[in-house]
Amino acid sequence: MSSKLYPDAQSALSGLTADNITVMSGGFGLCGIPENLIVGLRDSGAKNLTVIGNNVGCDEHGMWLVLANNQIRKVLASYVGENKILESRYMSGDIEIEFNPQGTLAERIRAGGAGIPAFFTRTGYGTAVAEGKETRQFNGEWYVMETGLTADLSLVKAWKGDTAGNLVYRKTARNFNPMIATAGKVTVAEVEELVPAGTLDPDQIHTPGIFVQRMIVGKSYTKHIERLTTRAREKN
């Protein structure tokens, strides 16, 4: 089998980026984002992108780089604060934003990867989120029908990966990455550490290699912390 491993983001994204495609990217805020692949997406110059993810970076970081480079036309996200460029382009109508409740977004992506075109959820019933959507009662409760989401290209970040494409995430950097890995027509993963197949415990793989078509070992991680919050040490 030809290797899934590519030397860098540029080569891994070669042939996968194009104008008007839909791109999903893992991460919650700046935690667990595919930093190297986002730079590669920016450098590809692909325009009119639809970007799906919980957030769209924040000022100077993450998917903000692609946004600032005028490559994004539409966003599906649950929260887009701390992002001045997005704010101004949204207010001016240059970018469309479809707000999704976070759990609905996560489940829509999971459904897309799992071959489920639609499902019902209580979330958003009676709110603006349900407008224009089918609502229905089950067991006396009202639910909203939501549809599955897929992408032309999924970008994910894992902690460790093996040569078969199996991935393991670390702590809350897991977040949206596992579902996004399943919902891309092509999924490219970046990992902090590459290990030989057989190194990871097969009971403990978060994303089986079947979902990963290409991968790179990421470099120079910033891992910018948005809200550094600490407590003082107790005095001895």
Next chain:
Amino acid sequence: MSSKLYPDAQSALSGLTADNITVMSGGFGLCGIPENLIVGLRDSGAKNLTVIGNNVGCDEHGMWLVLANNQIRKVLASYVGENKILESRYMSGDIEIEFNPQGTLAERIRAGGAGIPAFFTRTGYGTAVAEGKETRQFNGEWYVMETGLTADLSLVKAWKGDTAGNLVYRKTARNFNPMIATAGKVTVAEVEELVPAGTLDPDQIHTPGIFVQRMIVGKSYTKHIERLTTRAREKN
């Protein structure tokens, strides 16, 4: 917090079993079944049970014990071969069986635990499984609407568990156990090994403790193999 740990199956099931309840039980064939809790369910004598699981044991083993004790009225399963008592009671009309495609059954249980009352799947479209169910086209393909499943009582088997109720499964003994753990009003788990909280890697927990209300350390595992298949050693 009062401990989730009980000394044995009888005490762990105390107050949870009753006639006419719905019970889900993990396992694929006899692999990963909650052997001790099934014996406890049999000994409870609860009757007219609806049992949900991929199978209903096989001759002399697993949920067959509850079946042979005349406690089951209805079964939801994907495959019920190798079970003579079930066969005869099904043919005589004493037991009702609702056959579910295996993936539909797995997803219905996952949906039940995840607060999703219904979803659409291609599986079964144009077959007897779709009879009486809503069908609908999405993107030019036909799908069948299936509903979520929950249970009054879920019984699962894990390899290791900690005192917070976190569970880890082993190899293909995982199967239906993780979803079933989420879909019970009350979930009782049996584990082969109990470890203190903090022992299991928090990145590697298959079932978070929130889903487990009671647990026991199982004893005397049979782990009967249905189809022992081996290959001869190469000669030196």
Next chain:
Amino acid sequence: MAWTREQMAARAARELRDGFYVNLGIGIPTLVANVIPQGMTVTLQSENGMLGMGPFPYEGEEDADLINAGKQTITELPQTSYFSSADSFAMIRGGHINLSILGGMQVSETGDLANWMVPGKMIKGMGGAMDLVAGVKRVVVVMDHCEKSGESKFRQICSLPLTGKGVVDLLVTDLAVFEIDRKGSGATLVELADGVTLDEIKAKTEATFAVRLG
């Protein structure tokens, strides 16, 4: 005299029970973590994918891969588990979390909650709030009783866009506590902040409510 933020958090904390799994929103609800009664085991969920949230890290021990839903650095505990956002909201939507304590902009007497957007202002998004109020078994909202303008935030009908319809079970304000029946049989004043009178509540509340003071 109105309750302070800390007193409001302490009142909300009285809704905790031993063994509860709880999700705390941003703002005053976060303070509830500091006043969990001694000897009571409460496990905090963070909807970005963590059960068993520990305190903030000591200076220098922060881990960029370990944040809460408010994007603050936190720590793990012996019982901690991590999972994906899909699994996290399956847990929430499936009714497995016992209690959610959230902030609010407006609450209605039928339990509607508005806390995610103000028309005309930049919309930042609802994050996980809509999922939490739709999925968690019991929802407690903690908010000031009135706007700075003096307008009541506890209303007959919310004027702001809703986060959820018929989702609030208990409202803790700086002046009082109300039980709300999600099924629409009304709100009941059950407690007054120290030194606050029933007349003051009546004057400052737009919502209709019954009175059942201990």
Next chain:
Amino acid sequence: MAWTREQMAARAARELRDGFYVNLGIGIPTLVANVIPQGMTVTLQSENGMLGMGPFPYEGEEDADLINAGKQTITELPQTSYFSSADSFAMIRGGHINLSILGGMQVSETGDLANWMVPGKMIKGMGGAMDLVAGVKRVVVVMDHCEKSGESKFRQICSLPLTGKGVVDLLVTDLAVFEIDRKGSGATLVELADGVTLDEIKAKTEATFAVRLG
């Protein structure tokens, strides 16, 4: 002369491609695992929750916690991963498996497949077959061309209850190979077993088919 079971498996194995993820059914399809071409990496999925299925264990090394969907003891490989049944069928239903090779009782010229029950006989259940044919990108059925009675199993319309409607892409029998268009534009005879004539196929086949023999 009709193909043997091994020859049928070898013909089905020609549908494998390097890098494919494949699910093999019980019976003749299982034999495909023995004839994967040298140098080709094919990863076998077992729908009970495993990717990267290895060979049967050596005697005495069997593990009751490690079985395939046919409930046979198996082994793991360096690339193996385990997952739940829900995750396994999400993988299948989501179209991530490249190829499924299954046995059949009847196939129709429009790609319908019947392989799970015979009216009047005990129903054992469909297991994962309905999910596999509905979800896998390309479905190959391997079955005898005729019943022992001589009746054709490749038919205009299946008389047995269906496993899936319009789901079969290729039919390999002991006598011939047919391409089937799922969208209903018909079946095409593309290959004959050694020594089998077109006239024999015409005589033994109830289905309508075009002919395009290499």
